[in-house]
Amino acid sequence: xxxxxxxxxxxxxxxxxxxxxxxxxxxxxxxxxxxxxxxxxxxxxxxxxxxxxxxxxxxxxxxxxxxxxxxxxxxxxxxxxxxxxxxxxxxxxxxxxxxxxxxxxxxxxxxxxxxxxxxxxxxxxxxxxxxxxxxxxxxxxxxxxxxxxxxxxxxxxxxxxxxxxxxxxxxxxxxxxxxxxxxxxxxxx
Amino acid sequence: xxxxxxxxxxxxxxxxxxxxxxxxxxxxxxxxxxxxxxxxxxxxxxxxxxxxxxxxxxxxxxxxxxxxxxxxxxxxxxxxxxxxxxxxxxxxxxxxxxxxxxxxxxxxxxxxxxxxxxxxxxxxxxxxxxxxxxxxxxxxxxxxxxxxxxxxxxxxxxxxxxxxxxxxxxxxxxxxxxxxxxxxxxxxxxxxxxxxxxxxxxxxxxxxxxxxxxxxxxxxxxxxxxxxxxxxxxxxxxxxxxxxxxxxxxxxxxxxxxxxxxxxxxxxxxxxxxxxxxxxxxxxxxxxxxxxxxxxxxxxxxxxxxxxxxxxxxxxxxxxxxxxxxxxxxxxxxxxxxxxxxxxxxxxxxxxxxxxxxxxxxxxxxxxxxxxxxxxxxxxxxxxxxxxxxxxxxxxxxxxxxxxxxxxxxxxxxxxxxxxxxxxxx
Numbered sequence: 001x002x003x004x005x006x007x008x009x010x011x012x013x014x015x016x017x018x019x020x021x022x023x024x025x026x027x028x029x030x031x032x033x034x035x036x037x038x039x040x041x042x043x044x045x046x047x048x049x050x051x052x053x054x055x056x057x058x059x060x061x062x063x064x065x066x067x068x069x070x071x072x073x074x075x076x077x078x079x080x081x082x083x084x085x086x087x088x089x090x091x092x093x094x095x096x097x098x099x100x101x102x103x104x105x106x107x108x109x110x111x112x113x114x115x116x117x118x119x120x121x122x123x124x125x126x127x128x129x130x131x132x133x134x135x136x137x138x139x140x141x142x143x144x145x146x147x148x149x150x151x152x153x154x155x156x157x158x159x160x161x162x163x164x165x166x167x168x169x170x171x172x173x174x175x176x177x178x179x180x181x182x183x184x185x186x187x188x189x
Numbered sequence: 190x191x192x193x194x195x196x197x198x199x200x201x202x203x204x205x206x207x208x209x210x211x212x213x214x215x216x217x218x219x220x221x222x223x224x225x226x227x228x229x230x231x232x233x234x235x236x237x238x239x240x241x242x243x244x245x246x247x248x249x250x251x252x253x254x255x256x257x258x259x260x261x262x263x264x265x266x267x268x269x270x271x272x273x274x275x276x277x278x279x280x281x282x283x284x285x286x287x288x289x290x291x292x293x294x295x296x297x298x299x300x301x302x303x304x305x306x307x308x309x310x311x312x313x314x315x316x317x318x319x320x321x322x323x324x325x326x327x328x329x330x331x332x333x334x335x336x337x338x339x340x341x342x343x344x345x346x347x348x349x350x351x352x353x354x355x356x357x358x359x360x361x362x363x364x365x366x367x368x369x370x371x372x373x374x375x376x377x378x379x380x381x382x383x384x385x386x387x388x389x390x391x392x393x394x395x396x397x398x399x400x401x402x403x404x405x406x407x408x409x410x411x412x413x414x415x416x417x418x419x420x421x422x423x424x425x426x427x428x429x430x431x432x433x434x435x436x437x438x439x440x441x442x443x444x445x446x447x448x449x450x451x452x453x454x455x456x457x458x459x460x461x462x463x464x465x466x467x468x469x470x471x472x473x474x475x476x477x478x479x480x481x482x483x484x485x486x487x488x489x490x491x492x493x494x495x496x497x498x499x500x501x502x503x504x505x506x507x508x509x510x511x512x513x514x515x516x517x518x519x520x521x522x523x524x525x526x527x528x529x530x531x532x533x534x535x536x537x538x539x540x541x542x543x544x545x546x547x548x549x550x551x552x553x554x555x556x557x558x559x560x561x562x563x564x565x566x567x568x569x570x571x572x573x574x575x576x577x578x579x580x581x582x583x584x585x586x587x588x589x590x591x592x593x594x595x596x597x598x599x600x601x602x603x604x605x606x607x608x609x610x611x612x613x614x615x
Contacts, residue, residue: 038368041382047372067470072374074470097495131374134509135353137346138472153350153476154490155565167565168493170357170507 052189225425235439294481341463415536483561
C-alpha cells in the first residue's frame with residue numbers, strides 16, 4: 001500500500017515544505033501588520049501617564065460630599081454622618097447583591113462598612129469612583145431608596161457605603177487606591 | 190425571475206462599443222428598467238426605494254457637513270453651532286442630516302415589518318433577509334456614532350452607556366471598553382475615532398445594500414399573495430416606468446412629511462439636553478436614546494435581577510450581562526427568523542392566527558419603545574419585563590408553534606388568479 005503511494009506521488013517533502021514556510025511567513029507578516037492597526041486604538045502614552053491627585057477634604061462637613069476628577073472619571077468623597085454610618089453598619093452581608101468589598105486598598109474582603117470606608121478611625125470617610133458599575137453613568141448623591149447614591153440612567157440604588165442594593169448594576173462602586181497623607185489631605189492614585 | 194435573457198439592445202454604436210467591453214449599461218437596464226416586478230405590489234413595497242434615496246441623502250449631507258465639523262472635544266460643540274449659524278445653508282444641511290437619520294429608521298422599520306407580515310424572509314429569500322438584518326445593525330452603529338459627534342450631554346452619555354455595554358463581558362470586557370474608548374473614559378480619542386468610523390460605515394452600508402439588491406434580483410420580489418410569479422407576461426410589469434413611478438410618488442409623500450419635520454419641527458425628535466455641552470462630571474437626570482433605539486433600551490433595562498440557579502446563591506448571569514445579552518439577542522434573533530417560522534404559507538394574508546400575533550408583536554415593540562422613554566422604576570420595569578418576554582416568545586415560541594399548528598386559508602393558485610378574483614369581487 002505504502003509502496004503504491006510513493007509510486008504514484010512525486011516526493012512531496014520539498015514542495016510541501018516551501019508551501020508551509022511561505023504560508024507561515026505570510027500569516028506572521030499579516031498578523032504583525034494587523035496588530036499595530038488594532039493596538040493604536042488602545043489608550044495612548046499621554047493617557048496612561050497618570051499623575052495621582054491630592055485633595056484637601058478639611059472643608060467637607062459631615063453630611064457633605066464633593067466630586068473630583070481623576071483619570072477622566074469622577075471620584076466621590078463623602079463625609080458621612082453618624083446616622084448614615086449606623087445604617088450602613090447594620091446591613092448584614094447576606095442582604096447584599098455584591099458581597100465583595102471592591103476596595104483596591106484591600107486584598108480582598110467582605111463589603112462590610114469598615115472595608116468600604118477609609119478604615120479604622122476614618123470610618124466616616126468614603127472615597128469611590130463615581131461611575132455606576134452598570135454602564136458608567138454618574139450616580140446622584142444623597143438620593144435613592146437607601147439615601148446613598150441613585151443612578152438616573154437605569155435606576156440603580158446604592159447605600160451610604162456605595163454598595164449596590166437595587167437595580168441592574170452588578171457591583172458595588174469601585175474604591176480606588178487612596179490614602180490620607182495627613183489629617184486633611186487625601187492622595188488618590 | 191432573474192431568469193430570462195437580457196432585453197437590453199444598445200441604441201447606437203457608442204453604446205454597442207461599450208456593451209462589448211464593459212456591459213454596465215446592460216446591468217443597469219436589466220436591473221432597473223426591464224426588471225420584472227409583480228403587478229400586485231401594494232404601497233408597503235415602496236419603502237425599499239425610499240430607503241435607498243435616504244441613504245444617498247444621508248451620504249450627501251454628511252459629506253458636506255464633514256467639511257465644517259471639527260472632531261475635537263474643545264471644538265466639536267461649537268463647530269456644530271457654527272454650522273447652524275454661520276455656514277451658508279448649514280442649518281438646512283444639519284437638520285436634514287439629523288432628521289434624515291430618524292426618517293431612515295422610520296422607513297426601515299416599516300420595511301422590516303412589511304417583510305415580516307408578508308413572510309418575505311422565507312425560502313428562497315433567507316440570504317436577502319439576513320443581509321437586511323446586517324444593514325439594519327450597521328445602520329444602528331452608524332447613527333449611534335453620529336449622535337456622539339455634536340458633543341452635547343446626550344452625545345457624551347450615550348457614548349459612555351453604549352461602550353459600557355462591553356464592560357459587561359467577563360474578564361476581557363474592561364480591556365475591550367478601554368480599547369474602544371482609547372482611554373479610561375470617553376474623551377478626545379473616542380470622538381476622533383467615532384468620526385472616522387461614522388464616515389466609513391455608510392460606505393460599507395452601500396456595499397451591503399448592493400448585495401441586498403443583488404440578492405433580491407436573483408430571487409425576485411415577493412408580493413402580497415406570497416405566491417411566486419408563474420407567468421412573467423401576465424403577472425409582472427417592467428420596473429420602469431411602473432415601479433419607478435409608484436416609488437417616486439410614495440417618496441414624494443414621504444418627503445413632504447420629512448420636510449415638515451426639517452422646517453417646522455427640526456428638534457422635535459431630538460433631545461434638549463444635547464444642546465448642553467458634554468460634561469463628564471454630570472449625567473443628565475433623565476437619559477434616553479433617540480426614539481428609534483427606545484425598544485432596545487427598554488429590553489436592556491428590563492433586567493434588574495441576577496439570573497442564577499434557584500434556591501442557591503450561584504449567579505450564572507449578573508443583571509448587567511443579562512441585559513446586554515438580551516439587547517443584542519433581540520437583534521440576533523432576527524437572523525434566525527427564516528428558520529423559526531417554517532410555515533409553508535408565506536403571506537400573512539392567508540394566516541389568520543399569524544396575523545393576530547403579528548399585530549400583537551407590533552404593539553409589543555411600540556410598548557417597549559414607550560417604556561424605553563420612561564424612567565427605569567416601579568411599574569415601568571415590570572411592564573418592560575413582561576413585554577421583553579413577549580418579544581422573545583414571539584420568535585422562539587409562537588412562530589415555531591404556529592408553523593406546526595396553524596391551518597392556513599387556501600392560497601390562490603397564482604398571482605393572476607388572485608388579481609382576477611379581486612377584480613370580480615369589486
